[in-house]
Amino acid sequence: MILHRVLPIAKRLISERVQPGETVVDATAGNGNDTLFLAELVGDTGHVIAFDIQPQALKTTHSHLGNLADRASLILDSHANVRNYVHGEIGGAMFNLGYLPYSDDQSIITTPDSTIAALDALLGLLKKSGIITITVYDGHEGGSEERDALLAYVHSLHQGDVHAIRYELLNQRRNPPFLIGLEKMKDFTEVRKVECE
């Protein structure tokens, strides 16, 4: 295994589990890079449901998708409300936390409450052996609070239900992201938590 940077590893984890024809979620569409990757992965019988709270992000995502636009539903709402839009099983989901790159307003960021609410809902919807990837940036204002809340949440997940990994390159400069991967180990609809010391 080559020690790639975080984004190629996230894509590899997702590619190994998502099957053509499945429904998948991009929880943070942004500029649409992950939405396009997922649309290619699920093929013309699959579907991507992509969320963002910024109209500009969904506009960019739509043009990024080009002739694959009909494989995606772009939802202008918080990923915390995912259960209002996704009713059946999903094959996988991707999060890329933080602010919209190249945006004029980089104060609009993902926040702990909505990220964790979305994860709770998506773990319930995920197929058994499906994977959720979360790319975590903590260098911006608010980033360390989200990182800490997210790690506490991940540590609280019952190990019989979810296996959780953290992947990061340790000798990179300028606050590189790290990756959290969650694998669903058995069927459940509600996430079980354990007490952390």
Ligand SMILES: C[S@@+](CC[C@H](N)C(=O)[O-])C[C@H]1O[C@@H](n2cnc3c(N)ncnc32)[C@H](O)[C@@H]1O
């Ligand atoms: C780092 S960017 C995502 C980059 C994207 N994956 C790409 O390929 O370009 C994070 C995005 O999350 C969005 N976001 C922030 N809070 C959100 C929420 N509650 N629900 C959905 N998206 C949110 C931001 O507007 C921003 O566009």
